[in-house]
Amino acid sequence: MRPVSERCNLDGPAGRIEFVLERPVGPIHGFAFIGHPHPLYGGTLDNKVVATLARAFLTMGWVAVRPNFRGVGASEGVHDNGVGETLDFLFLVDHVPRLPRWDVPLPQPTPVALAGFSFGSYVAARAAQELAQRGRPARAMVLIGTAAGKWPVPRVDPATVVIHGEADETIALGDVFTWARKSEVPVIVIPGADHFFHRRLTTLKRLVLQNLAGAAQLAAEAADGSGQLLAERAADG
Numbered sequence: 001m002r003p004v005s006e007r008c009n010l011d012g013p014a015g016r017i018e019f020v021l022e023r024p025v026g027p028i029h030g031f032a033f034i035g036h037p038h039p040l041y042g043g044t045l046d047n048k049v050v051a052t053l054a055r056a057f058l059t060m061g062w063v064a065v066r067p068n069f070r071g072v073g074a075s076e077g078v079h080d081n082g083v084g085e086t087l088d089f090l091f092l093v094d095h096v097p098r099l100p101r102w103d104v105p106l107p108q109p110t111p112v113a114l115a116g117f118s119f120g121s122y123v124a125a126r127a128a129q130e131l132a133q134r135g136r137p138a139r140a141m142v143l144i145g146t147a148a149g150k151w152p153v154p155r156v157d158p159a160t161v162v163i164h165g166e167a168d169e170t171i172a173l174g175d176v177f178t179w180a181r182k183s184e185v186p187v188i189v190i191p192g193a194d195h196f197f198h199r200r201l202t203t204l205k206r207l208v209l210q211n212l213a214g215a216a217q218l219a220a221e222a223a224d225g226s227g228q229l230l231a232e233r234a235a236d237g
Contacts (some may be wrong), residue, residue, distance in 0.1 A: 001102050005165035012091045013078030014084055019067035019092065020045055022174040024058045028104060029096050030111030030139060033065045033089055033127070035120025037145075039072045039079050051116040051146055052201045056142075056208040062113060065096055069123075082119070082151060086126040089114075093127065111139040118144075118171070118195070143227045144193055144207055161211040162186065163204060165193030189195030201225040 004023040009016050034057075036050045037043030046064040054064035070077030077084060097110045112131070115126030117139045121143040128138050137143050142161040147153055150171060156162075166189050173189065180187050188207055193200040 009074065009141045010092070010095060010216060013087045014070055014080075015136060016072035016074060017067055017076075017092065018045075018072075019065055019096075020054075021096070022054055022064040022066075024061045024063065027061060028063055028102070028106055029061035030063070030107065030113060031065060031093075032062040032113040032115060032140075033067070033093055033096075033124070035085070035116035035123040036066070036069065036072075036112075037039055038119035043119060044068055044072050049197055049204070050120065051206065052140060052197075052205050053115050053117065053144065056205050056212070057113065057115070059209060060212055063096075065092055067092055079186045081199050082122050082126060087124045089123055089127040091195065092216055093131070109136070113134075113140040113142070114138045115142040116144070118147055119151065121146045122153050125153050125156050126171035129155060132157075140212055142212070144146065144197075144204070145171055146176050146179065147171055153179055156185055158183060158185050160185050161188070161208060163190065163207055165189070165197060165200070166191050167193060168195045170195040176215060198223065 003025055006021050007017050034050050034053050034217045036045050036047050054066055067088060068075040071079050077135055078119050093112055097106060114124040114128050123141060124141065128141055129162045131138055137170055141156060144163050145168060146164065148171065162180060162185055164173055164187055166173060169237055190203055191202050197204050
């Protein structure tokens with residue numbers, strides 16, 4: 001069996017939101033919402049980095065949700081510099097898990113992951129900030145080509161997976177480090193990779209999977225009370 005993929009629409013805050021919904025084979029562990037690059041420069045849900053993120057989440061049993069931002073594809077509205085896009089992201093977070101299509105039991109509360117590439121990283125980080133304020137923080141977050149220096153990306157949880165290309169010509173690696181220091185979040189750098197990770201997508205997917213698996217392991221240890229690795233980390237400083 002292969003993951004099921006379908007193009008869907010929901011009426012959101014500014015009209016229709018077009019998104020691709022990809023369902024994993026087997027049990028559903030959560031829902032991952034993935035933001036694409038800047039819509040005024042050709043960014044869409046079909047971007048290869050965004051599709052790579054979706055495949056990584058599918059591999060781990062997450063439903064992957066890739067919306068087109070306002071004014072892109074069949075999505076209505078106009079570009080709103082990340083503000084309206086964040087509202088739409090949060091709208092999907094609230095509504096997609098409640099769609100009547102799910103014929104298998106969903107974990108309760110349903111885990112949510114947020115991810116984004118370039119401009120989409122800014123939207124994902126804003127959405128994460130809002131969810132944390134609501135008292136329902138994202139279970140995981142992955143930011144690729146983080147738009148630091150281009151947009152006021154808010155601080156993120158130190159467990160966020162941040163991956164950047166050494167040779168990124170669009171978003172300077174130094175700007176990402178400056179932003180990351182405020183969140184005390186590590187930055188994974190792929191040597192020689194450009195902004196769009198040409199010929200590095202396999203490496204990108206592997207790094208996302210490895211780091212998501214590690215985060216899941218830490219969460220499991222905290223939940224079952226074993227906590228040995230957490231204790232080691234605490235003793236480490």
